[in-house]
Amino acid sequence: NAGVTQTPKFQVLKTGQSMTLQCAQDMNHEYMSWYRQDPGMGLRLIHYSVGAGITDQGEVPNGYNVSRSTTEDFPLRLLSAAPSQTSVYFCASSYSGTRVNTEAFFGQGTRLTVV
Amino acid sequence: DAKTTQPPSMDCAEGRAANLPCNHSTISGNEYVYWYRQIHSQGPQYIIHGLKNNETNEMASLIITEDRKSSTLILPHATLRDTAVYYCIVRVVGGGATNKLIFGTGTLLAVQP
Numbered sequence: 001n002a003g004v005t006q007t008p009k010f011q012v013l014k015t016g017q018s019m020t021l022q023c024a025q026d027m028n029h030e031y032m033s034w035y036r037q038d039p040g041m042g043l044r045l046i047h048y049s050v051g052a053g054i055t056d057q058g059e060v061p062n063g064y065n066v067s068r069s070t071t072e073d074f075p076l077r078l079l080s081a082a083p084s085q086t087s088v089y090f091c092a093s094s095y096s097g098t099r100v101n102t103e104a105f106f107g108q109g110t111r112l113t114v115v
Numbered sequence: 116d117a118k119t120t121q122p123p124s125m126d127c128a129e130g131r132a133a134n135l136p137c138n139h140s141t142i143s144g145n146e147y148v149y150w151y152r153q154i155h156s157q158g159p160q161y162i163i164h165g166l167k168n169n170e171t172n173e174m175a176s177l178i179i180t181e182d183r184k185s186s187t188l189i190l191p192h193a194t195l196r197d198t199a200v201y202y203c204i205v206r207v208v209g210g211g212a213t214n215k216l217i218f219g220t221g222t223l224l225a226v227q228p
Binding site (some may be wrong): 003004035042045048050053055058088090092094102103107108109 | 182
């Protein structure tokens with residue numbers, strides 16, 4: 001198993017550009033989520049999905065879109081990049097929350113700089 | 116989900132036990148306590164979880180007080196590689212629950228040689 005794979009690892013964008021951060025998991029997990037982490041801070045939840053075709057907003061959803069067309073993939077789209085979106089982005093996956101043993105697996109992060 | 120409170124930082128000597136406290140005084144009956152850690156800029160890593168009994172695995176032990184309002188994560192023999200930010204998270208488990216993890220700012224554990 002590859003676990004949770006995020007691409008790209010690094011990205012520099014100009015203000016106003018759009019891009020998609022990719023996240024894929026091969027563990028057949030129902031639940032996937034995106035977080036951002038700013039320097040010296042904890043992770044903040046952007047969007048999450050409890051299964052294919054179902055997404056919901058987290059704590060800081062503005063400026064981001066998601067979709068979940070397959071169990072494996074959960075891309076995060078930045079519609080019009082702003083310097084405030086400079087951050088490290090983490091994708092996570094796990095089995096559904098109805099199970100107790102729902103260890104979440106995280107990707108290695110995408111470091112995004114918006115200039 | 117209940118909020119948690121952790122000290123911002125702690126030091127521990129290498130080879131000694133590291134005891135990381137967490138306060139979750141508003142925890143409800145169907146909420147579990149989870150611990151994750153994040154080693155310098157990597158993705159967070161699961162450590163352990165529990166409901167009301169003490170738990171132990173190959174990484175750590177989790178002690179939950181009888182009233183469940185606080186818990187302690189114990190790393191029995193800390194090494195330099197245990198230097199990380201440790202997050203205590205309370206999460207609802209059961210019908211209709213998601214696996215939404217809400218992170219606080221955690222405790223930065225610095226293991227000293």
